Amino acid sequence: MAPGTGTSADGGDDVRSRDLARLAGVSVRTLRHYHQIGVLPEPPRSANGYRSYAASDLIRVLRVRRLTDLGMPLSRIDPLMDIDAELALLDDDYARQIEHLRRRREAIRALRQRDTPVDTPAFAREYLAVVGGRRELPTPSVEIERDAALLLESILDPASISRLTALRQDEIERLADVSAALLDLDEDASREHLDTVVDALVSVLRQVTPLLLASRPTPDVARSFDVYVDDQLPPVQRETVRRAVRRLRD
Known part of the structure; x- marks a missing residue:
């Protein structure tokens, strides 16, 4: 390249683009990208073969840059577009x-204020807060409820x-x-008390079952919930749940 001429091996295009x-x-690369996608039309070439950019090209690039700075995708930028309508969108x-x-942010704030585990579902926060406040329930029992809510x-x-x-x-x-009554059951519970808990569970299941059916869980998903219940609940609690389910099906 001759000193001071501003030309280059590609015929001077880079100088004008620059x-x-x-x-x-x-950047020059951005200009070339604008040409490739049609946002900036290719300018006419001068007699010596160089691209000849006009003031209108500069204005167009400035407008495109302004729109992209606002967050508008290049794919939506078109010279014939209704800018007001696009900005409204x-x-x-x-x-x-x-x-x-x-x-x-509200969910994060609620979790931090209540010192709630981050994986607690939003729909179960109030419920778990109430269950967690029951003094008769040990922490592991409350965790079982939280995990069940996550599965739900x-x-x-x-x-x-x-x-x-x-x-x-x-x-x-x-x-x-009802949850507290179920989780508080032990092997010494009387038959009458077990029957009372079953009755209460049937009432709750009648409220929850339509929601489960409306969600149309796959057999594998439904089975995973059953397996979780079987694994987490002690025998007396597990049998109480099964009795309530049988009653509901009868």
């Missing part, structure tokens, strides 16, 4: 993202989870009463 890139605050998208992040979250569909999340406080207290 000038435009410098003014627009982008972009604004709506950001509003949804902000709302999504707001809900995440993987089984239930969004509509069923929303219904559980919307349970009233008195309904949550009722569920906690």
Whole structure:
């Protein structure tokens, strides 16, 4: 290359591209990408074969850069597009993202305030807080309930989870009463007490079973829940659950 000429082995294209890139605050590679995808039309070439960029090309690159800085994908940028409509769509998208992040922050705040394990499903937080407050229940029993809620979250569909999340406080207290009664059972429980717990479980299962059926769990998923119950509950509690299920099916 001759000193001071500004030309290069590719015929001077890089120099002109570099000038435009410098003014627009982008890279030469970005300019070439704009050409490839059609965001910036190829400029006409001068008599010596160099691309000849005009002021309008600089304005277009500045506009494209402004739109991409706002987050608009290059694939949506077109000279004929309705910019106001596109910006409205972009604004709506950001509003949804902000709302999504707001809900995440609320969930994190709730977990931190209550010192709740991070894997606790949102729909079960109030319920587990009530169960955890029962002095008669040891920590392992509360953990069993938490793990069961995590399994349920993987089984239930969004509509069923929303219904559980919307349970009233008195309904949550009722569920906690039944769970506490079941988890507190031992081999010394009387027949009458066992029957009372079975009756209470049947009532709860009548409330929960429609949610499970609506979610249409696969046989493997349903079986995994049954296996978990069998593995975690002591014999007297396991048999009590089975009696309630048989009663419900009869």
